[in-house]
Amino acid sequence: MRSVAVVGASLAGLGAARALRAQGFDGALTLVGAEPHPPYDRPPLSKAVLLGTAGPADLDLCDPADADLAAEWRLGVPATGLDRHRRSVLLADGTEVRADGVVVATGALPRRLPGPPLAGVHVLRTREDAAALRGALTSGPRVVVVGGGFIGAEAASACAALGLDTTVVEAAPLPLAGVLGAEMAAHCADLHAAAGVRLLCGTGVARLLGTGRVRAVELADGRRLPADTVVAGIGAVPAADWLAGSGVAVADGVVCDGGGRTSVPGVVAVGDVARWRTPGGSVRAEHWTAAVEQPAVAVRNLLAGATVAEYRRPPYFWSDQYGVRVQFAGRRAPGDTVRVVEGDPAQRSFAAVYERAGAAAAVLAVDRARAFTRLRRTLTA
């Protein structure tokens, strides 16, 4: 393999570039990124950046050693297509990058609320999104966060910390129940109320009201919530449209085997855009750690031209909200029994283990990092 193009210059793309060089690839390396910025870290966007305790410089992922990557950076130019017969990545400016191997690392794009665009309605994925939202929070005291998942909860937590009147709207009966199971999700839902944030569950958003600028959120049951600012935290869709017609199979993410190889030889996919086969089924991980760890595996398989390595580590993510740190690792399934093994949910500090057939399948900790660190090691791949 004499040339590789990495498409998507963020966490997973940078990791792929580093892995290529670390694994001895000495051919031409090109990184293509739609954003004008060098790679930066997203988790602080909904935490320290919203709170104003971190600025853009704190997010940089590159370090001086990355000059040794000897890569050509094509930033600010999205890829628009992949021509596998000509082995070429097509770019929006009409140019193309010829490459024997391609790493797809285009991540995901935030889902937006339906309806015409209105001022005051925000998503949270990029540096610009975070800056815009932070700026908007001074424009009025009432914030409605749509979606009670991790990003929604973190945004609500930051708004509450900034003294804003905050409401979270969640369509499901309980936020995060699918991830944590109902019992543990209920403990996390309690964090909202303890911080004075209203959590409205079981009702979706019907529409946004306002002309030009949002005025209120109308729920499916007719209730109207006045809002100066609306934050949509309703998930993200894989940024895989540019692969249409390329032969690379996409089904809610780029379909990969257990080692990141796609349906097209010489093309691998990593990070939020990728759906890997795992011991827990076919999964789009959408977590920081997967985006960090998948690239070394995928690059190995890309360079080998075969799947010689698989990624089997149990998934892990964390979330900081309302002054506590939530950490979760493993694969929970319906029917697991869950047991608090340390601490007390009422004190907002506990660790719980999900068990299946007598073995630990997953572990959850709220402000119990030391216990979590130990229990995580009892999980089997």
Place this chain on the structure above:
Amino acid sequence: MIRTCHLDDLPPGAVLRVPADVPIAVFNVDGEVYAIDDTCTHQDASLSDGWVEGRLVECPLHEAAFDLRTGAPTCLPARRPVRTHAVTVHPDGRVEVHVGVPAPGSGAGVAAGAAERGA
């Protein structure tokens, strides 16, 4: 500034988080006592909650590892060393942490050299 603790509270394998201007993590690894800044240099996590393996502590948030002797990170995502602090263990079990005084042999925060020696 000197902070003290006692070996009775710090048996081998144990770790203490000692409050100071910036909190300090004090580790007892097989009878050797090490003191480093408690806060990871990557983002906000407490290294006293980390996993100790040999002379390395792994951060509980994103698994950067630091050499307890030198403070140097041995892998990403951390890039900067944590400060080390000199430790005196008295015969009566009193442990003195000399806050701000680098541990002897730590390379006084010369990250690159420390990383090599610590590896």
